[in-house]
Amino acid sequence: MHTKDLERYQRQLLIEHISIKGQQKLFDAKVLVCGAGGLGSSALMYLAAAGVGNIGLCDFDVVSLSNLNRQILYVPDDLRKQKIIIAKKKLEKFNPDIKIIAHFEKLTLDNAKRIFKNYDIIIDAVDNFSSRYLINEVAYKNFIPLVCGAVCECEGILTTIIPKENTSCFRCIYPTSPSLNFTSKTFGILGAVAGIIGSMEALEAIKLILGLDCLKNKILIFKGIENTYRIRTIIKKNNCEVCANNVFTKGEWGNVKTEDW
C-alpha cells in the first residue's frame, strides 16, 4: 500500500475488521449505487471515503431545488444539471484514486442485466417500487448481493439480500405490486434520515466486502423521532415470485420510471 493511502485511510486501518488486508479488499471492490438522490448521496460519499475502488452510479434525473433538503452531493449551482455528471465530478474530486463509473441509462431488464454483472454488490437507493422490484429481481437472479434502504418522513428501513445463500428478498417483504404512483414525492423525507439510512447502506456494502455478517433475512427499522432502531426477522416466502422462482416475472417492473429517481 502506498504511503499516501496509509495516511488517508489511517483511521480505518486501525479497525480490527479492516486493517491492510481489508483495505485492499475495499480497493478491489465494485459497488453499484442505483439512484443518486437522498440515500445515494450519502451512500456514495461514504463508499468513496472508505476507498471502495470501483463505484458505479446509475440515475436518469436532473437536480431540482426541492432535492437540496437531502441530496447532499448537490448545490444550487447544480440545478437542472444531470445528477450523475455532478456526482461523478464531486466523487472524483473527493477521492481521485478511485474509479467512478456513471451509467446514464433508463433502467430496463436488458440493461440492468448488462450493467449489474460488472459489480460485486448493488445498492438500491431508488424511490419507487417499480425500480426496486426490477433491481431486486435482476440482482437476485444474477446472484449479486443487494443492499436495500428506504426512508419515509423520519423513519427508515434497511435489509441485505444474499442470493447465493438463498436469503429472503425485497419481494418477500412486499409481495404485491403497490400503486405505481406511490413514490417519495407523495410524502416527506427529512435529509438527516436519508443520510443515516444511506450511510448504513454503505456500511452494509463495506461489511459484505470485508466478509462480515450483515442484515440478511433481517430488516432494521429506524425511527428518528423516537430515537429507536430494532431488527426483525424476515420470513422467506416459499412461493416468492423472485427468490423461489428461477424464471423472470413479467409486468410489474415493466413500468420502471427511472425519471422518478
Next chain:
Amino acid sequence: MITIKVNGKNKEIEENESLSNFLKTNGINFDEVTIEHNFKIVDFINIANIILKKGDVLEILRFVGGG
C-alpha cells in the same frame, strides 16, 4: 371494545377485528406498508387470518423513498 397499540399510541377497536379489516377501515393500503404485529413482520398472505387481540402492538411502516 378492546385497546391495542398502533405506532406507539393506544387505539380502541371492535373485538374480533381482523388486521386486514383494521387496515381497510383506517384507509391503509397494505401494498404500500410493512406491518409489524407483536414484533414480527406480517406475512401478507395471512393478513386476513390475523385477529387483533387486547394489548396487541402494531407498527405500520411506509417505506419506498430514497430519492
